[in-house]
Amino acid sequence: MRTALLFPGQGAQRPGMLSALPDHPAARSTRAEAADTLGQDWRALESAEALEGTLAAQLALLIAGVATARMLAAEGARVDVVLGQSVGAFPAAVAAGCLAFADALKLVRLRASDMARLYPSGFGMVAIVGLTARRVAALVEAAREGAPLYISNDNAPLQQVISGADEALARACAAALDAGARKAERLHVATPSHCPLLDPVAVSLMEAFRTVEMRAPRIAYASASRARMISDPAALAEDLSRNVAQPVRWRETTELLVERGVRLFLQAPPGSVLTDLVGEAHPELRSVSLETLPLKSVLYLAAHDDEKR
Incomplete structure (x- = not known):
């Protein structure tokens, strides 16, 4: 192969x-x-x-x-x-x-x-680059606050994708950047896939x-x-x-x-x-x-x- x-x-x-x-x-x-x-x-x-x-x-x-x-x-x-x-x-x-x-x-x-x-609106996906999967998992847990949020892709050691509601994604993005992530950006996907x-x-x-x-x-x-x-x-x-x-x-x-x-x-x-x-x-x-x-x-x-x- x-x-x-x-x-x-x-x-x-x-x-x-x-x-x-x-x-x-x-x-x-x-x-x-x-x-x-x-x-x-x-x-x-x-x-x-x-x-x-x-x-x-x-x-x-x-x-x-x-x-x-x-x-x-x-x-x-x-x-x-x-x-x-x-x-x-x-x-x-x-x-x-x-x-x-x-x-x-x-x-x-x-x-x-x-x-x-x-999910016609209000949901999506965000890529977080520069943090480990364990660190992103902790951020996701903290950012939920009553809104659904999940880790959806393990793409690389320092690249994870998360899926969920807009408000939870926004909290997670801010927290990721504060934690030292190189990037936390919305993907061109309108639904919360892989969760x-x-x-x-x-x-x-x-x-x-x-x-x-x-x-x-x-x-x-x-x-x-x-x-x-x-x-x-x-x-x-x-x-x-x-x-x-x-x-x-x-x-x-x-x-x-x-x-x-x-x-x-x-x-x-x-x-x-x-x-x-x-x-x-x-x-x-x-x-x-x-x-x-x-x-x-x-x-x-x-x-x-x-x-x-």
Whole structure:
């Protein structure tokens, strides 16, 4: 196992992200399939106004991730393991052969719609950089004061994400900066993801998965909420359903992949937040955002990595 393909979650979206994909047959066919399944022009999902909403953001991330995986596969680039953060788990499952793209589109539409309906306003997420997980946990406990607040992502030793009500998030931000955090900023996410507040969404998704065919992965699938590999189809369905309400154990999961021999990390568009995290933790390894390189360069990297296997 040497090459991992990473898929970002909500917050990474940006206007024009689907139009910016390489001009490749796999990208064009993926966008067309999405438009046909959803019954709307894919361009309607990538405007700045649309991406302010949870629904367009999550669907656009799914489409971009699947298009990227299909382009790499079409060009013969070998990927050994896939890993997605939050909604990024859905394109990861499609890329691994566990879930049909059409089913993923319908499930993500349900997921995002339920999230937006459950928390239309007054909630969100904040990234805190520069404090340990233990210190952030203490700040979260103190900042609750009757309003819900949780640690939702363990991204790196000094990067945690918290989710909850606006007033509690504001208290936690102020306390974090007073405690010496380098940064405490609101993420471009309108809902309090990866905490018990979203348990109803997980229940709805689990019910929807009863009508969906799941298959064992052809490419290894790593779960960021369990920090382990999953191959059983039923367990995969549960993982995809429940990850919306479970903390993201990103640091542990990437460490697992490194221990299993991954030496090249590729991030599907948009952005480079995931490969930046890997690069900070493991500067000796190669971590590349596919948004920053031409497809030919990416294929060269993957082929060069194959030679070392």
